Amino acid sequence: MKRLFQISITFLTVIILATSCSVVNKTAGVDRSRFVGTWTITNVTYDGIIGAAVSKVFDQASPNAFVGSTWQLTNSGNGLYTLPDGTSQTIYWSYYNPGGGVQPNFQFKKVYEGDKAKNINDGYRLTIGQVDASTMTLKVPVTSNGYVVYSFIKK
Numbered sequence: 001m002k003r004l005f006q007i008s009i010t011f012l013t014v015i016i017l018a019t020s021c022s023v024v025n026k027t028a029g030v031d032r033s034r035f036v037g038t039w040t041i042t043n044v045t046y047d048g049i050i051g052a053a054v055s056k057v058f059d060q061a062s063p064n065a066f067v068g069s070t071w072q073l074t075n076s077g078n079g080l081y082t083l084p085d086g087t088s089q090t091i092y093w094s095y096y097n098p099g100g101g102v103q104p105n106f107q108f109k110k111v112y113e114g115d116k117a118k119n120i121n122d123g124y125r126l127t128i129g130q131v132d133a134s135t136m137t138l139k140v141p142v143t144s145n146g147y148v149v150y151s152f153i154k155k
Contacts, residue, residue, distance in 0.1 A: 032095040034131045035106065039071040039152040047139065049146030057140055058110075058124055060089070063148045071152070077117070079108065092117035096125065104128050106138055126150075 044063045046054070057063050061083065068084040079091045090111045097104035109123035127147070129137030134154045139147040 035073050036075045038155040039136060040155060041066050041069050041150050042153050043151040045149045047147040047149050049142055054142055054148055057148060
C-alpha cells in the first residue's frame, strides 16, 4: 500500500510539472492581442521583387495606394481599413500560428454587407515580419521569394 501511494504521488508530481512547464503558442512574444488597435501604414517597400511587378494587392489597389491607410482591428476579430482616398473595407482578421517552425501569419477576409465571415472561404495571409506595442511589419507574398512589405505604426 505504501508503494502504491509513492507511485501515485510521483505520477501526480510529473503531471503537475509537465502541465506547468508547457509552451504557450506564441512566437517571439507575439500573440493575437498585439494586433488589436488602430494602425496606419507608413511605408511600402519591396523585398525580392521590383515595385512595378505588383499592380494590385488585396484585389483592390496598388501597394502604394495603401500608404496612409488606417486599419482598425478589434479584439473580436472584426476590423476595417480605410484608404487615404476614403475607400473603406470591412474585414474579419485573425492570427494564424501553425507551429512546427512555420512562420505565423496575420490573415483577413473581406466582409461585404450581408455576408458572414464564417461563410467566406477566400482571404489574404500576410507573413509577420515583426510586431510590438507601437510598430508592425507585414509582408504580402507575391512570388515564391518576393514580398510587398508594409510598415505600420500604432496610433
